Amino acid sequence: MAMPTDIKIIDCMLGIPEAEDRSDWFAAFRPLIRDEQTLKQFSMPAQYMFKDIPQAGGVDDFVKWTVEQMDRFNVERALVGWNASATSYRAKEKHGNRFFFDLPCDPNKGMEEVRRIKRIHAEVGLSAISIFPAGTFPQIPINHKYMFPLYACAEELGLPVLLNVGIPGPRIPMEAQKVEHLDEICWFFPNLKIVMRHGAEPWEALAVKLMLKWPNLYYSTSAFAPKHYPKAIIDFANTRGAEKIIYAGYFPMGLSLERIFGDMVNVPFKDEVWPKFLRENAINVFNLK
Numbered sequence: 001m002a003m004p005t006d007i008k009i010i011d012c013m014l015g016i017p018e019a020e021d022r023s024d025w026f027a028a029f030r031p032l033i034r035d036e037q038t039l040k041q042f043s044m045p046a047q048y049m050f051k052d053i054p055q056a057g058g059v060d061d062f063v064k065w066t067v068e069q070m071d072r073f074n075v076e077r078a079l080v081g082w083n084a085s086a087t088s089y090r091a092k093e094k095h096g097n098r099f100f101f102d103l104p105c106d107p108n109k110g111m112e113e114v115r116r117i118k119r120i121h122a123e124v125g126l127s128a129i130s131i132f133p134a135g136t137f138p139q140i141p142i143n144h145k146y147m148f149p150l151y152a153c154a155e156e157l158g159l160p161v162l163l164n165v166g167i168p169g170p171r172i173p174m175e176a177q178k179v180e181h182l183d184e185i186c187w188f189f190p191n192l193k194i195v196m197r198h199g200a201e202p203w204e205a206l207a208v209k210l211m212l213k214w215p216n217l218y219y220s221t222s223a224f225a226p227k228h229y230p231k232a233i234i235d236f237a238n239t240r241g242a243e244k245i246i247y248a249g250y251f252p253m254g255l256s257l258e259r260i261f262g263d264m265v266n267v268p269f270k271d272e273v274w275p276k277f278l279r280e281n282a283i284n285v286f287n288l289k
Contacts, residue, residue, distance in 0.1 A: 046169025
């Protein structure tokens with residue numbers, strides 16, 4: 001049951017810093033934040049939940065630095081958010097074999113956003129789109145009508161949708177991310193692959209029930225140190241859900257790779273689960289073949 005050391009890992013949530021200042025992480029939902037501690041003291045929106053947040057002080061080339069960190073921990077490829085910056089283009093041009101991209105999307109923008117998805121997919125070759133329902137402004141629930149054009153676009157393009165689910169880390173309301181909202185979307189879009197992000201807590205048992213029910217619903221472990229993976233998720237991976245649980249980290253947004261892989265050795269996955277969790281499920285869901 002020990003974590004194997006010979007698997008080339010695919011990380012389905014990793015970031016490439018744009019600068020040492022990370023205030024841009026707040027930009028989309030800053031109007032929702034009301035508490036002074038978050039606004040005046042935090043360097044990342046959910047800082048109260050994390051300790052020893054990785055820093056990249058004195059780095060001249062953040063792309064090179066990120067690849068070096070990946071190499072240290074046998075991470076062959078990583079899914080990162082595309083933001084059309086110089087950093088994104090450099091990552092694709094210099095290390096296109098190491099990175100694949102999701103596009104963070106805003107359902108409030110309607111068909112303008114649909115056109116943007118299609119344009120960037122044609123240019124870059126996206127592997128997914130991503131939506132932070134509680135972090136949109138105004139907030140848009142998972143099953144709200146404004147979401148449907150994005151879901152339809154993703155299905156048309158053959159792209160999975162990454163959705164934050166469960167209570168959000170930042171101090172903003174949770175209603176938009178209730179796991180129960182997924183049931184309607186999976187029913188209406190049976191061919192759309194949906195990957196849950198950020199835990200689904202405190203509804204992780206419901207997340208398991210929905211994955212049993214819907215063939216194209218998956219779960220990634222993003223933003224959780226392995227010691228905090230929900231027991232319901234580990235049990236599901238070890239029984240009927242080995243093809244449904246995908247490794248995703250949170251480096252450097254909140255967790256170091258040292259912390260992630262230092263904890264990972266103690267996760268009680270069965271031997272046959274590890275290759276699927278660390279690599280094979282990502283290849284299947286994100287069409288990396």
